[in-house]
Amino acid sequence: MDRSFRAVIWSLNTLVVIIFSILLLDIFWKGLSGINFDFLIHAPENAGRNGGIGPIIASTLLLLCVAVVTTLPLGTACAVWMTDYSKNKSSLAHWTSISLNALAGVPSIVFGLFGNAFFSSFLGLGFSILSGGLTLACMALPLYIQTTAKGLEAVGQDLRKQGAALGMTRLTITWRILLPAAKPAIIGGILLATGRALAETAALVFTSGYSDRWPKSFTDGGRSLSLHIYDVSMNIAGGDQVAYASALTLMTLIVIINAGTIWISESFFKP
Amino acid sequence: MRSFSLRRHADELFRQTAQAITILISLAVGFIGLFVLRESLPFLKQMDIGDVFFDSAWFPLEKRFGMAGMLVATVLVSLGATLIAAPLGLASAVFMTFFARRGGIFFMKTLLALMAGTPSVVFGLWGLSVLVPLLGETYPPGASVLTAIIVLSLMLLPTVALTSYTALKSLPNALHQASHALGLSRVRHVCSVAIPGARTGILSGLILSLARALGETMAVLMVAGNVPALPTSLFDPARVLTANIALEMGYATGTHRASLFASGLLIVSLVLGISLMAGKTGKGSQL
Numbered sequence: 001m002d003r004s005f006r007a008v009i010w011s012l013n014t015l016v017v018i019i020f021s022i023l024l025l026d027i028f029w030k031g032l033s034g035i036n037f038d039f040l041i042h043a044p045e046n047a048g049r050n051g052g053i054g055p056i057i058a059s060t061l062l063l064l065c066v067a068v069v070t071t072l073p074l075g076t077a078c079a080v081w082m083t084d085y086s087k088n089k090s091s092l093a094h095w096t097s098i099s100l101n102a103l104a105g106v107p108s109i110v111f112g113l114f115g116n117a118f119f120s121s122f123l124g125l126g127f128s129i130l131s132g133g134l135t136l137a138c139m140a141l142p143l144y145i146q147t148t149a150k151g152l153e154a155v156g157q158d159l160r161k162q163g164a165a166l167g168m169t170r171l172t173i174t175w176r177i178l179l180p181a182a183k184p185a186i187i188g189g190i191l192l193a194t195g196r197a198l199a200e201t202a203a204l205v206f207t208s209g210y211s212d213r214w215p216k217s218f219t220d221g222g223r224s225l226s227l228h229i230y231d232v233s234m235n236i237a238g239g240d241q242v243a244y245a246s247a248l249t250l251m252t253l254i255v256i257i258n259a260g261t262i263w264i265s266e267s268f269f270k271p
Numbered sequence: 272m273r274s275f276s277l278r279r280h281a282d283e284l285f286r287q288t289a290q291a292i293t294i295l296i297s298l299a300v301g302f303i304g305l306f307v308l309r310e311s312l313p314f315l316k317q318m319d320i321g322d323v324f325f326d327s328a329w330f331p332l333e334k335r336f337g338m339a340g341m342l343v344a345t346v347l348v349s350l351g352a353t354l355i356a357a358p359l360g361l362a363s364a365v366f367m368t369f370f371a372r373r374g375g376i377f378f379m380k381t382l383l384a385l386m387a388g389t390p391s392v393v394f395g396l397w398g399l400s401v402l403v404p405l406l407g408e409t410y411p412p413g414a415s416v417l418t419a420i421i422v423l424s425l426m427l428l429p430t431v432a433l434t435s436y437t438a439l440k441s442l443p444n445a446l447h448q449a450s451h452a453l454g455l456s457r458v459r460h461v462c463s464v465a466i467p468g469a470r471t472g473i474l475s476g477l478i479l480s481l482a483r484a485l486g487e488t489m490a491v492l493m494v495a496g497n498v499p500a501l502p503t504s505l506f507d508p509a510r511v512l513t514a515n516i517a518l519e520m521g522y523a524t525g526t527h528r529a530s531l532f533a534s535g536l537l538i539v540s541l542v543l544g545i546s547l548m549a550g551k552t553g554k555g556s557q558l
């Protein structure tokens with residue numbers, strides 16, 4: 001009985017490992033043959049069948065840039081208020097954490113709908129990197145705030161009391177003591193949010209648009225790497241090679257970012 | 272004294288700004304909901320609930336908005352994917368908790384984390400270029416409910432495995448020792464003691480996966496075939512609600528556009544309702 005149970009668990013787990021390995025190796029081998037320096041810096045030609053993904057990478061970075069620049073101040077202020085300024089069991093802090101949990105559960109296509117209706121149409125930003133980045137910021141906020149709040153909580157009460165004993169104002173304590181002490185958590189939160197934003201597609205289809213030209217400004221449309229993979233594999237016959245190479249590029253970026261997150265969180269939470 | 276009061280002033284200003292930002296952020300989810308509702312009003316005002324939920328004729332240009340086919344496809348694909356991911360994910364969790372050595376645990380954790388971080392388009396790309404042709408040989412056209420279920424289940428698997436592993440891992444040591452002392456076999460210990468003991472954690476992981484499956488767009492869009500009719504078998508192509516939004520938002524106007532927002536509203540209420548359930552079970556009796 002025990003032996004057959006062991007066999008069942010082993011074989012199911014081996015099945016999982018085999019399927020995932022096939023998937024990863026497939027992306028790796030088919031992607032690797034398409035990636036070279038020219039591919040990474042040149043513009044797509046012939047609707048994406050030839051050429052490279054230079055403008056796509058540029059648009060992706062600009063999208064992330066908008067998302068991070070929006071998330072960082074808003075999220076940090078919110079996290080600081082939640083951990084240090086809210087009174088014990090204040091109802092605002094309670095509601096904010098419920099609301100953030102709900103926000104984290106909203107499907108990305110609904111963020112896309114909202115971004116299209118609000119940023120693109122209502123605020124008149126159109127299909128632009130700005131509206132795409134702001135939509136990504138809405139999605140990244142809960143993740144970033146939760147990580148940063150956890151980091152701020154991990155900074156002991158002693159430091160806060162010592163600062164107060166020295167006659168520092170709360171703003172000085174926050175700015176000079178708490179935020180520097182929680183820096184690894186803040187960086188970790190930003191990386192985590194960036195990884196999530198990089199993987200995002202559905203929220204960008206109707207906010208940042210399909211344009212595959214070099215972005216000239218934040219009000220230009222721009223296609224993210226993930227959207228490029230979708231477009232060339234679904235809508236362009238013969239685009240598979242480019243899709244695989246783009247997928248490998250995207251996976252590599254995400255792995256680097258996630259490895260950074262793990263490294264930072266381990267060096268911070270387990271000193 | 273003047274500089275002191277200035278500093279106080281800055282302190283108060285910061286507190287107020289941070290509080291205002293927090294209020295803004297706490298309203299965000301409600302604002303998103305209300306805005307999507309506002310955009311879907313033109314459709315909600317004139318829709319026929321019976322037609323929307325029980326008719327599968329989706330011809331938005333002829334003002335026929337039957338979503339039944341897509342609703343059935345959505346439920347079928349998400350439930351199917353969760354049902355496949357559950358035993359496989361649980362098996363991986365049991366393997367990591369009770370059978371693997373350190374190296375094995377590290378390997379599985381790394382692999383699962385890697386897959387959990389993989390974007391849904393990459394899963395979709397693999398499904399589209401490997402799985403669809405493979406299944407298409409035996410069951411044409413290949414892009415079908417079944418393909419969507421398989422691809423989606425692979426996406427859910429890492430989450431199911433990792434949450435179940437955490438739940439099993441957090442069982443008190445006394446429980447394992449008690450089983451040992453009673454002379455229970457390993458299979459009895461795992462199936463009758465450990466898994467029931469960790470059931471709240473495992474269950475809330477599964478419910479969260481179901482919620483994620485309902486909201487998933489890209490991977491399903493790429494492999495399901497996207498015919499908005501009622502699927503009659505697992506090998507029929509089908510279109511889920513989220514994919515419908517992604518496919519038609521580009522050219523939809525007027526009532527048609529509003530109907531897409533309404534279906535978004537439907538999905539978000541389903542997903543949030545289910546997540547709420549997971550929160551409830553998570554707070555239930557934890558050993």
